[in-house]
Amino acid sequence: MSGVFTPLLRARRAPSAWVAAFLLATAGGGAACGGRTTSPGAGASGASGSGAPDAAAPGWTDQELGTYGSCTFSDFGFASGAGGEVTLTRTSSGALQVVFGEDAGQPAGFSLTFLPTSGTSAALDPAGQPIPWEGFCWSGPAVTEGGLPIDPAPTSVTLSLTSGALSYDAETLYLSVVGTPEVDAACEVHAAGSITCARTGP
Amino acid sequence: MTRARVGRVAARAARAARAARVVAFLGAIACSAACGGGGGGGSDRGGAPDGGAGSSTAGESDAPPEFPAGVYACSSSMNASGSFQGTNFESVGGGNGTLTITQSGWVVTAAYTGDTFVQGSLEFVVTTEASAVPASPGQTVTIDCFVPLGPSAQQPLDLPLEVASGALTMDGSTVFLSFSGLAGAAGAGTSTGAPAGGSPCDGLEIPVTLTCSAAAAGDQ
Numbered sequence: 072m073s074g075v076f077t078p079l080l081r082a083r084r085a086p087s088a089w090v091a092a093f094l095l096a097t098a099g100g101g102a103a104c105g106g107r108t109t110s111p112g113a114g115a116s117g118a119s120g121s122g123a124p125d126a127a128a129p130g131w132t133d134q135e136l137g138t139y140g141s142c143t144f145s146d147f148g149f150a151s152g153a154g155g156e157v158t159l160t161r162t163s164s165g166a167l168q169v170v171f172g173e174d175a176g177q178p179a180g181f182s183l184t185f186l187p188t189s190g191t192s193a194a195l196d197p198a199g200q201p202i203p204w205e206g207f208c209w210s211g212p213a214v215t216e217g218g219l220p221i222d223p224a225p226t227s228v229t230l231s232l233t234s235g236a237l238s239y240d241a242e243t244l245y246l247s248v249v250g251t252p253e254v255d256a257a258c259e260v261h262a263a264g265s266i267t268c269a270r271t272g273p
Numbered sequence: 274m275t276r277a278r279v280g281r282v283a284a285r286a287a288r289a290a291r292a293a294r295v296v297a298f299l300g301a302i303a304c305s306a307a308c309g310g311g312g313g314g315g316s317d318r319g320g321a322p323d324g325g326a327g328s329s330t331a332g333e334s335d336a337p338p339e340f341p342a343g344v345y346a347c348s349s350s351m352n353a354s355g356s357f358q359g360t361n362f363e364s365v366g367g368g369n370g371t372l373t374i375t376q377s378g379w380v381v382t383a384a385y386t387g388d389t390f391v392q393g394s395l396e397f398v399v400t401t402e403a404s405a406v407p408a409s410p411g412q413t414v415t416i417d418c419f420v421p422l423g424p425s426a427q428q429p430l431d432l433p434l435e436v437a438s439g440a441l442t443m444d445g446s447t448v449f450l451s452f453s454g455l456a457g458a459a460g461a462g463t464s465t466g467a468p469a470g471g472s473p474c475d476g477l478e479i480p481v482t483l484t485c486s487a488a489a490a491g492d493q
Contacts, residue, residue, distance in 0.1 A: 143352040143354070143480050144352075145350035145351065145352055145365055145367070145480075145482060146350050146365075146367070151350075151352060151363075151365035152352070152354075152363045152365075153352065153354045153363060188401055188403050188404055188442075189400045189401045189403075189404045190400075191400070191404070191406060191440070192400070192401070192403070192404035192440060192442050194403065194442070194444040195444055198445070233445065233447075234444040234445040234446070234447040235444055236440070236442035236443075236444050236447075236449040236451075238404070238440030238442050238449075238451060239440075240406055240407065240438040240439055240440050241410070241437060241438035242438070243437075243438040243453060245439075245440050245449075245451035245480075245482070247442075247449040247451060247482050247484060249447050249484060263348065263484045264350075265350060265449075265451065265480075265482035265484070267352075267451065267453055267480035267482070
């Protein structure tokens with residue numbers, strides 16, 4: 072999708088499960104389905120375990136470095152959809168740097184560093200890297216003049232990443248992160264997201 | 274691990290252009306056979322596909338790295354973009370389920386259940402204590418077409434997703450299982466119960482990610 076996000080329509084099909092859709096009206100007319108309308112927008116846990124990066128592990132080869140496009144992203148804040156581009160480079164220390172290019176209607180751009188754990192996988196390092204995110208936050212008085220609870224509003228927050236994985240397989244790059252939102256207000260934040268992109272060039 | 278699986282793994286590694294490592298891997302096999310060390314003992318270690326990484330790698334140890342087996346609570350997310358009966362869509366779906374990871378030799382099995390939107394089992398070959406790659410392409414899981422258009426808007430519509438690529442990784446206490454592939458008729462089969470015209474998910478490339486922790490279900 073190039074650019075424009077249409078309203079996010081979310082409906083519940085089963086408890087604890089959700090489905091959402093961006094429906095883009097075409098010349099033939101669009102369709103709509105039930106659910107509330109939100110606007111698009113912007114992760115949680117940490118510590119070390121068996122997945123601790125192995126400093127002795129070899130870095131990724133040049134084949135995996137470069138540009139990836141045709142990205143799809145899920146739950147980056149409120150943003151889910153397609154578009155954007157990821158550039159993967161290697162630093163002088165052997166770490167991998169992932170840069171997601173910001174574009175209209177997509178998650179805000181970000182840069183993250185990973186340490187290779189194998190020739191095709193890497194773990195977030197260091198933990199605590201910030202990433203722009205979005206949540207539903209409440210602010211102001213607790214109730215409206217009508218006595219009803221105020222609605223939460225989409226709000227930009229920062230997600231402090233506690234874990235993340237970067238993997239490559241068959242020309243496909245997978246990026247997944249989990250974090251803790253850094254917010255003062257009462258917010259509802261889905262603190263995990265993922266991006267999948269296809270290899271496009273060196 | 275069977276010879277066929279070893280072959281598939283070697284082929285996979287070659288396709289990934291890890292030529293040097295493949296040579297090393299094959300060299301290890303050749304050495305094992307020629308030197309007689311261990312003899313048939315090597316038949317169950319098959320994998321070591323990625324040679325690449327970690328403290329325990331192929332050719333360096335007879336024992337495969339141990340990926341953390343166990344039961345994990347997960348949330349899933351998936352995307353689909355396409356057009357159905359004149360309507361373009363971008364749709365996302367996801368739910369919660371339980372991922373059970375077991376390991377036998379070099380093969381790690383990830384079985385996912387309890388999620389409305391995706392379930393099934395995938396086999397991986399462990400590469401390090403925190404990563405594994407698909408044991409073979411073309412494995413299949415079942416997804417529910419989560420695009421609220423056409424027949425899938427009325428009732429759950431299961432269809433196969435033929436996995437073309439994927440990864441199983443762990444960072445800290447979090448397990449990430451990611452894969453993508455073609456859904457439905459263009460994949461491994463046809464939708465269950467889909468009327469003529471198919472489902473809006475048929476033929477779409479659909480990425481799926483599970484984010485899992487050892488915490489109790491619902492904590493995600």
